[in-house]
Amino acid sequence: MSFASISDYERKYGPVENASSLQEWLDDATTYLTALLGASFDAEDEEQATRLRTVCRDMAHRAFASVAPGYGVTEFSQGGNGFSESMSYANATGDLYLTKTERALLGIGDQQVGWLEPYDQSDLGGSS
Numbered sequence: 659m660s661f662a663s664i665s666d667y668e669r670k671y672g673p674v675e676n677a678s679s680l681q682e683w684l685d686d687a688t689t690y691l692t693a694l695l696g697a698s699f700d701a702e703d704e705e706q707a708t709r710l711r712t713v714c715r716d717m718a719h720r721a722f723a724s725v726a727p728g729y730g731v732t733e734f735s736q737g738g739n740g741f742s743e744s745m746s747y748a749n750a751t752g753d754l755y756l757t758k759t760e761r762a763l764l765g766i767g768d769q770q771v772g773w774l775e776p777y778d779q780s781d782l783g784g785s786s
Contacts, residue, residue: 659688661687661691661711661713662687662710662718666711667680667684670719674722680722683718684715684718686754687754690754694766713760717754717760722752
């Protein structure tokens with residue numbers, strides 16, 4: 659089951675014509691997020707579920723909409739008599755990825771500090 663549904667998607671981005679393709683993107687985004695979260699995924703945590711729904715929906719939108727003509731064009735140029743035209747796309751291959759904000763929202767990539775005390779004081783000849 660995906661973290662986001664087609665109705666979640668349509669509430670934010672409007673109706674879609676190809677629901678089965680969108681469902682594939684939502685399923686793929688869910689697989690990606692589950693793998694990234696690993697042990698920190700908690701099926702009972704409602705706040706995390708809300709965040710995952712938001713991120714899954716937005717990831718799927720970036721990938722799903724990238725196949726729409728003209729979507730995500732970041733640069734466009736035309737020529738003259740030589741009949742040249744070119745476009746550059748933000749996500750031309752429809753990759754699933756997390757933005758920096760989404761990583762922060764899910765707590766992925768946070769730095770952690772800790773220490774490990776490998777020896778007990780008695781191992782070093784000290785008093786316990």
